[in-house]
Amino acid sequence: KKSRSNNRWDLEAIRGVRAELSCARAKNKGLYDDFLDFAVEKLHQHVQEISKLPIQDEFSNMVALDGVSLTKNCAYESAKIRIFRAASIDAGNALQVLNLAICARPEYDLPIFCTDFVSTASRNIIVLDLNPLHNIEQNPEYKEKYFSELLPMANKYAQILPWGDKLTAESIQFFSPIVIWSRPHQREDIQNKVFPAFQDYLEAWLQMVDIAQPTTNPEQISKNQEAHHRYLMWRATKDPGRNMLARLYGEQLCERYISEFMFNGVNTLGTKGFLDYFPEYNMSDGSISKQRSVLGRSYEQRPWDSSGHFNPVL
Numbered sequence: 001k002k003s004r005s006n007n008r009w010d011l012e013a014i015r016g017v018r019a020e021l022s023c024a025r026a027k028n029k030g031l032y033d034d035f036l037d038f039a040v041e042k043l044h045q046h047v048q049e050i051s052k053l054p055i056q057d058e059f060s061n062m063v064a065l066d067g068v069s070l071t072k073n074c075a076y077e078s079a080k081i082r083i084f085r086a087a088s089i090d091a092g093n094a095l096q097v098l099n100l101a102i103c104a105r106p107e108y109d110l111p112i113f114c115t116d117f118v119s120t121a122s123r124n125i126i127v128l129d130l131n132p133l134h135n136i137e138q139n140p141e142y143k144e145k146y147f148s149e150l151l152p153m154a155n156k157y158a159q160i161l162p163w164g165d166k167l168t169a170e171s172i173q174f175f176s177p178i179v180i181w182s183r184p185h186q187r188e189d190i191q192n193k194v195f196p197a198f199q200d201y202l203e204a205w206l207q208m209v210d211i212a213q214p215t216t217n218p219e220q221i222s223k224n225q226e227a228h229h230r231y232l233m234w235r236a237t238k239d240p241g242r243n244m245l246a247r248l249y250g251e252q253l254c255e256r257y258i259s260e261f262m263f264n265g266v267n268t269l270g271t272k273g274f275l276d277y278f279p280e281y282n283m284s285d286g287s288i289s290k291q292r293s294v295l296g297r298s299y300e301q302r303p304w305d306s307s308g309h310f311n312p313v314l
């Protein structure tokens, strides 16, 4: 009896997805198009002196080797923002992606707004965070400054979008106590659960930008810049999307796209190399380990408690 009702429920879910997909297709819309439209509109509302970055011309529309998958890219800057860049991939039912990153200029210690939304025919991967620029555990004042007051919002969404099981252990150091890492089962969850979370997180980040004051302390500026560089170095080298991008665009374009667009700044914000920041990836011959993770997967449950204390159950 139980399995029958499960089946019926599955059928309903499938019909729902079909209806939604055909609707999106009819409007020629990707799953995350509304998200991106919302973000660009909000950015223009909140932020002064905004302009398009020249790199957006070169990478604006990328058709993949398969001839059908399309990546739309856009990039902006403003007085306070070094780069707002969005990559959205529309490969039909097989793959829908919204990868968004917003980095402030190094005069600000603002967190990095970050989304990695990936939907394939069978699964959804949701990462949404204000990635801290400085280590949260070592800098309690940084945590207090940006994250403490957002905990009620985060706790609400942690219920709605439950923790997505084990992940690359190294990634945890780049995440904040308000991170959403989830793998919702239904496509409807993207619209009904992820979109509201995305709107609230972006709004929260833009409010931080509104009140942020630049520092003139050269030491603080270079500390912020190095933190950005380290972050970009991690992502440019070990991002989980790397293989897929290489398959879509070939090695050469993929490399240029990653270093010049996706993780712009990795070649310009600093001179240190990956191994200077992450020596644990050093192989005996001096090369970088090809493994994405040397620690493996960990954190079966959300490692922060509702007060934002890092308290992992290992």
Ligand code: BLA
Pocket (backbone or CB within 6 Å): 087, 089, 097, 099, 114, 115, 116, 118, 125, 127, 131, 166, 167, 168, 170, 171, 174, 175, 235, 240, 241, 242, 244, 245
């Ligand atoms: C999966 N993306 C993931 C996962 C995380 C992130 C945590 C789960 C798998 C894992 O634990 O590594 C996201 N990881 C991050 C982020 C940071 C981090 C944001 O360390 C920041 C510091 N992703 C893209 C693009 C594609 C993509 C463009 O940005 C595809 C073209 C795909 N992400 C993608 C895929 C997976 C994924 C395919 C699943 C891969 C897997 O399960 O190993």
